[in-house]
Amino acid sequence: MDIVFLTFILVLSIFLGFELISKVPATLHTPLMSGANAISGITLAGAFAAAGAESLGTATILGTAAVTFATINVVGGYLVTDRMLAMFRSKREANGGQS
Secondary structure (H helix, E strand, O other), X not given: OOHHHHHHHHHHHHHHHHHHHHOOXXXXXXXXXXXXXXXXXXXXXXXXXXXXOOOOXXXXXXXXXXXXXXXXXXXXHHHHHHHHHHOOOOXXXXXXXXX
8 A cells, every 4th residue: 555545544543533532521431441442452362363473573573562552551441441430439338338
């Protein structure tokens, strides 16, 4: 593919992603984060396939980097989701039922 066409797709996807995310109300961020974590899990599975390919060289290095970044994304996403859900817990539940 032509580099200009690929750059156009990248810029368009960045703009579209920014516009979509900025329009999401705060009450929907937690469910959307959970959905994004599921998608990142699929990305992680594809990264494992790329890293474990029989070819050596660039594909293995890029696959390993993809596994690393996708793992950071999944773990970080679940930590953020857990922290956001903790904001909705009562103080009593957070202290193990003690007042």
